[in-house]
Amino acid sequence: MLGKLLKYEFKAQGAMYLGIYLIALLFSVIAVASDKINQALNGNPVFSVMRVLSLAAAVIALIAIFIITVVMCIIRYRNNLLKDEGYLMHTLPVSAASLHFSKLLAGIIWFIGDIAVLMISVGILTEDFRFTWIKSFKVILEQSGLKIDSGMAFVFVLYIVLSVISSLSMFYACLNLGSLSYSSKGIMAFVWYIILYMVGQVVSVIGLVILCIVQYGSNFAVLFQTQTDMAPTGFVMGTFVTSVIIAVILTAAYNFASLYILDKKLNLE
Amino acid sequence: MDFLVDCRSLKKSYGRRPVLHDFSLQLERGRIIGLLGPNGSGKTTFIKILAGILSKNSGEIKISGRQIGIESKKIVSYLPERTYFSPSMKVKDTIKFFEDFYKDFKRERAEQMLSGLDISLNSKIKELSKGTREKVQLVLVMSREAELYLLDEPMGGVDPAARDYILKTILTNYNENASVIISTHLISDVEKVLDDVVFIKEGNVVLHQSVDEIRRENGMSVDALFREVFAC
Incomplete structure (x- = not known):
């Protein structure tokens, strides 16, 4: 049933995402084309302006894609599971977990799509599909004392992926917690967002403090030294690992809350 | 007795406002039941x-011996009092949706009824009037071979001619092993099709009787009895 639910997720939103992806890619192509024509014409004012405008539009579109994805994920979850459409979805012979995770999986897949479009757009704009700028970025980081190996790269990517999942899970948990209210569900969802955000920040700070104590004891001053025998690599790696662990714990808590409410406390008034 | 719906000591409140108090009701198979009561009595909540x-x-509630959940949803066909399809869907998409999720859905039956109502399969839900959207939902709900049909105000937004069509649809589509629960204020319209009525007042069942018994014992119609019981 999860597969069928996912099919309807993509059917409902696919055209919209395809549209915004094509717009973002089109602006990138126009920016590069304008630049090429401008160079060929030795500085044509029309194409020069067009290059700047299309480049700005491409950058705005790429940022907008991520904002739209977050907003659409929230709206889709609320409308499809907690508003009128929920009267149909919750009477389907499927589990609350399938309903919830179909939304979460769809959101993750749209974010992967966003990142793919971002990479393709950057590839078009830089005319470099081998992404050599990533290597340059690595060199800059290594000059600051960091040693970036495949382990750290893996943990970094894992952290990014988990951050997306954790954020979506938190938004969905807020909507579900807000739905328990009998009067102002929207306002209560926002209140729950503030509460969960603060709890997340406190847990992260506690996690990082524990990491500092474990790694450096009471000698925190070493963190602010750039050239030292205790290079920051270990600390950065430790930060990522700690952040991954915290993200896993928080994501599990958010999803547990959502599933409990959808399964045991559903309140479609 | 093996009841289709077996509900015992059910309690439900919205915040501090109680809606169902110790609500108990047993319903048999093969009946069309009118769930009647004034606004806020608890019909829709039930x-x-x-x-x-x-x-x-709190309380116990079972449908055909199953707790409320995935298994009960397989045999319950529910028509809420609001439109639940995404406005961007076409009528044919809604048919496919029901076909995908309900094994007991009969496509031919749905298409036949929609054709009888002159509703195009290519129409978008958002382009349909409120009454037509309600008809589409009723057609889909009644095109399932469910054991229990729950119809919450099925005639609320439609004209009198359409009401007759809806009643005809309900009568011709439910099977003898199934029951239909109809919640409505339009008692005189549905009275002719009801087998039993349940009067609900302030979250409690105050009467559960067959329509024939009501007429025989009270010498009045269900509509007249309702007005007497719930007189303001």
């Missing part, structure tokens, strides 16, 4: 709990 979209506070 139907929503049966449909599985509202959680109870």
Whole structure:
């Protein structure tokens, strides 16, 4: 049933995402084309302006894609599971977990799509599909004392992926917690967002403090030294690992809350 | 006795406002039951709990021996009092949706009824009038071979001619092993098709009797009895 639910997720939103992806890619192509024509014409004012405008539009579109994805994920979850459409979805012979995770999986897949479009757009704009700028970025980081190996790269990517999942899970948990209210569900969802955000920040700070104590004891001053025998690599790696662990714990808590409410406390008034 | 719906000591409140108090009701198979009561009496709340979209506070409720959940949803066909399809869907998409999720859905039956109502399969839900959207939903709900049909105000937004069509649809589509629960204020319209009535007042069942018994014992119609019981 999860597969069928996912099919309807993509059917409902696919055209919209395809549209915004094509717009973002089109602006990138126009920016590069304008630049090429401008160079060929030795500085044509029309194409020069067009290059700047299309480049700005491409950058705005790429940022907008991520904002739209977050907003659409929230709206889709609320409308499809907690508003009128929920009267149909919750009477389907499927589990609350399938309903919830179909939304979460769809959101993750749209974010992967966003990142793919971002990479393709950057590839078009830089005319470099081998992404050599990533290597340059690595060199800059290594000059600051960091040693970036495949382990750290893996943990970094894992952290990014988990951050997306954790954020979506938190938004969905807020909507579900807000739905328990009998009067102002929207306002209560926002209140729950503030509460969960603060709890997340406190847990992260506690996690990082524990990491500092474990790694450096009471000698925190070493963190602010750039050239030292205790290079920051270990600390950065430790930060990522700690952040991954915290993200896993928080994501599990958010999803547990959502599933409990959808399964045991559903309140479609 | 093996009841289709067996509900005992059900309690539900919205915050501090109690809606169902110690609500108990047993319903048999093969009956068309009118769930009648004034606004706020708890009719819709009871139907929503049966449909599985509202959680109870306490009590026991079973449909065909199954707890409310995936298994009960396989045999319950629910028509809420609001439009639940995405406005961007076409009528044919809604048919496909039901076909995908309900094994007991009969496509031919749905298409036949929609054709009888002159509703195009290519129409978008958002382009249909409120009454037509309600008809589409009723057609889909009644095109399932469910054991329990829950119809919450099925005639609320349609004209009198359409009401007759809806009643005809209900009568011709439910099978003898199934029961239909109809919650409505339009008692005189539905009275002719009802086998039993349940009067609900302030979250309690105050009467559960067959229509024939009501007429025989009270010498009045269900509509007249309702007006007497719930007189302001």
